[in-house]
Amino acid sequence: MLILQRWEPIISPTFPAYIPFWIELQGIPLHYWQKDLYSIGEELGGMMKYEITSTTARIKVLINGFQPLVKETIIEYLDGAESIVSLEYECLEIHCRFCYRLTHDTYKCQESRGEG
Known part of the structure; x- marks a missing residue:
């Protein structure tokens, strides 16, 4: 992941x-x-755009990089039915697979150390 910002x-x-x-x-x-x-x-944080094809539905959103990633959510429909929706982040490389944060990788996770 690469982020460019004007120098301050x-x-x-x-x-x-x-x-x-x-x-x-x-x-x-x-x-x-x-x-x-x-x-x-x-x-999730702010909808930017979406794409729907015959086989996939994708959204582009702004994610707070200091919060854990949401990997699934539940959608409740008007008729009372529910669906569990899995969220597959595209081009997501290094992140913690234990606590789902972008700020560190799994090997440096403080939360996983308490799971001994």
């Missing part, structure tokens, strides 16, 4: 806070794709 004499402690990611959504019934993409994107 003092770097904010929250840099880089928001990072754009494309996310493929898996588990949404086809007839709900259009309706639920926006609400999922807004819940």
Whole structure:
């Protein structure tokens, strides 16, 4: 992951806070794709755009890089039915597979050390 920002004499402690990611959504019934993409994107941090093809639904959202990644969510439909939706982040390389944070890799995770 590479982020470019104009140089400033003092770097904010929250840099880089928001990072754009494309996310493929898996588990949404086809007839709900259009309706639920926006609400999922807004819940994750901020919807930028979406793409729907005959086989996939993807959203581009701004993710707070200091918060754990959301890997699945539950969608509740008006008829009372629910779906578990898996979120597959595209081009996601090094991150912690234990706590799902972007700030470190799995080997440096403080939370995993308590799991002895």
